[in-house]
Amino acid sequence: MEGSPTEGRTVEVGGPHPYTVHVGAGLLSQIRVKERQVALMHAEDLPGEYVKEVEAGLQPVVTVRVPARDACKTLDVYANVLSHLxxxxxxxxxxxxxxxxxxxTDLAGFVAASYLRGVAFYTLPTTLLGMVDAAVGGKTGVNLPEGKNLVGAFWPPQAVWCDTDTLASLPPAVFRExxxxxxxxGLIVDPTLLTRVLDPEFRPGGALLESTLADAIAVKAAVVTRDLTEQGERAFLNFGHTLAHALEGVTHQGIAHGEAVGYGMHYAAILSCQMGGADLTGHTRKFLNWQQPTPLPALKFDEVTAYMNRDKKADSDGVRFVLLRDVAQPYLTRVPDDVLRRSFGEWLGQIQTR
Amino acid sequence: MEGSPTEGRTVEVGGPHPYTVHVGAGLLSQIRVKERQVALMHAEDLPGEYVKEVEAGLQPVVTVRVPARDACKTLDVYANVLSHLxxxxxxxxxxxxxxxxxxxTDLAGFVAASYLRGVAFYTLPTTLLGMVDAAVGGKTGVNLPEGKNLVGAFWPPQAVWCDTDTLASLPPAVFRExxxxxxxxGLIVDPTLLTRVLDPEFRPGGALLESTLADAIAVKAAVVTRDLTEQGERAFLNFGHTLAHALEGVTHQGIAHGEAVGYGMHYAAILSCQMGGADLTGHTRKFLNWQQPTPLPALKFDEVTAYMNRDKKADSDGVRFVLLRDVAQPYLTRVPDDVLRRSFGEWLGQIQTR
Structure with a gap:
C-alpha cells in the first residue's frame, strides 16, 4: 500500500486541540465539515474550478473573495470580511x-479566531508554502503598516486538507519558493529531507511529492504539538527567518517569503559556523542554486539590522537567532554585533556571486 | 479586620489562567506589574490625574488616548492603537x-490578545459597570457596523485593580447604570445583593460600596471560573441581555448598556413568569424605580425582535433566553413567539407607565 501517491496520507497534530492534516490528490471535492453553516474565503486569483469544487461539497452560506497574496493580510480586508460574515x-x-x-489562510484563521470571539476554522492550502508552513501550527494574523504578522492569534484549525493537485497550477518558481x-x-530536524526536497521527483505530479510533503509537514506538526504557543523549541522553526523577515521589510515585501527564507537560511548557516558550529553552508548554497531566487537589490547592513531588531521574536533584550550546532541540532542564541556584520559581508559576497 | 472599607478586598478568578481582582480605595497609584515595558490605554475623557497616578507608578513606554465610550470600540481605533504599539x-x-x-478595557483586551498574537494584559476599570462586568471573565472585543461585540477574543487579564475612588468622579446616573x-x-446567584445594591450606602464613598462590589464581582468570578468560554452556565450572566442588546441596536446605541440591562431584566422577569416560573417582576420593577433609566423611544415588537434574532448568543436554531424559575435558579430556553410578543406588550405598558 505504501508509496502510492493517490491514497493520501495523514499527519496528526497534537496538543490541547488536536487535528489531522490530510495530504493527497483530489481532496477538494471530498471535503465535508460538521458545521451546518460555513463561510468560504479565497483569493480572487484562485482558479475558479477549485472554488466550485469546494462550494459543491460544502454549500457555504457566503463565499468571500479577498485580494491575492499579502494584499489580503490587512486590517481593512479583515474588517471587510468580518462585516460579510x-x-x-x-x-x-x-x-x-x-x-x-x-x-x-492566515487571514481566514484570524477572522475565525475573532469573529464572535472565535468560531471553527478549517484550512485548504493550495500552495507548497501554505501546506508546509502556514497550515500547521495555529498561527493566524495579518500585517500592520509597521511590519508583517504583527497582529493575530493562535487559533488551530479543526482540520487541514492539502490537495496536491492544486500545486500543478502554480508556476515552478512558486513551488521552489x-x-x-x-x-x-530538513536542517533543523529531519536530514532525509535535505536530499528528498532537491530530488527531481519532488515536484507537482512527481513520485516523491506526497511522501516528502507529508514528512515535511510532520516535522512542524511534531514541534508545534510539543510547544503550541512558542515558549520553547517552536522557535527553532524560525531558522533563517530573522534575516528573511528583514529582507522582506527592507524590500517592502518585494521578495517572496520562501525566497527570503532561502537567503536567510544561508546567512544563519554562516552565523552557525562563525559561532562554532559545523559548516552547513554547503547545504544552504546547494538549496539556493536549486531554488534560483530573485536576485536581491543592493543591501546595507545597518538598514537590514534595523529590521532585524524589530523582529517579532525580539524581547526586551534584543534579537535571538536560531543557529545550528550541526544538522538537526538547533539552538537559540544572541549573536555579537561584529559577528553579525562580518557574516553579513560574507553572505552578501556569496549571494551576489551566485 | 473584616468590614473596614479602606483595607481592600480581593476576588480570585480561577481556570487555566487564574488572576486576582483587587477592590479598594487608592489603588491607582500602587499598581506595579512584572513586565518592564508597558503600553497604557485610556479614554480621552478620563480625569488627567488618574492617568498621571498610573503613569507615575508604571512608567509606560507609550500612553495611547482613545475616544470615549463605544466610540473607541471600532476596528479603526483598534488598528490605530496597534500601530502605536x-x-x-x-x-x-x-x-x-x-x-x-x-x-x-474591552478594546485594550482585544489589542493585548492580538498584538504579536498576544501579550500580557491588565485592567484598571474606573466605572461600576467596568468593575462588575467588563473587567472579569476575559471577554474582549470591539463592535462592527453590523452589531456590538461581534469581534474579539477570550483573553483573561493578569490582574484587575478596581480603585473605588474613581467611582466618585462619575455622575450618579452612571453609577446607577x-x-x-x-x-x-443578585437575581441569578446571590439574593443578598438584591437589597444591598439598592441600599443607600451602596454609593461612592458609602459604607457598603466595597463589600457589595467585591461580592458582585465574586459572582461573576465564580461563574467564569467554572466556564471560561461560555459553553454552559456562563450564559446565565446574559440574563436580561437579549432584549438589552436589541434595545441598544434599535436605538443605535442611544441607550447606556446598564440601563438597557435594567429594562431587559424586567422583560426577562415577565418571560420567566409566563413560562411558569415565580413572579420576580417586583424585584425588577423596584430596580427600575431605583435606577431611573432614560425613557425609551416608541418601540415596535417586530423591529426589536429582528435585533434579538441577530443576538450573538443565537445559534443555528435561533435565540435562547436566560430565564429564572426563581431567584438564583436560572435556565436557558427558547421561548415561543406568541409569548415573546405578549410579554413585550406587557413590558412596554409597564415601562411606559413608570
Missing part, C-alpha cells in the same frame, strides 16, 4: 474555511 | 494596560 449572520456554531495560499520551509525542516 | 516596538514580553470604562449588572448577579 455578520451580514449573513454566520452563527457561533458556524465555521470559517480558508482556501488558498498562506496569506489567505515553498520548498524553502521543507528544506528548513 | 508597533511604532514603539512594544515587545512580546511587554504588557497592555486598559484604564477606564468597559469600552476601553452600572448597578444593573450587580443586581443581575
Amino acid at each position: 455578520a451580514q449573513v449572520n454566520l452563527p457561533r456554531d458556524g465555521a470559517v474555511i480558508g482556501l488558498g495560499g498562506g496569506a489567505v 515553498g520548498a524553502a520551509e521543507a528544506f528548513k525542516h | 508597533a511604532q514603539v516596538n512594544l515587545p512580546r514580553d511587554g504588557a497592555v494596560i486598559g484604564l477606564g470604562g468597559g469600552a476601553v 452600572g448597578a444593573a449588572e450587580a443586581f443581575k448577579h
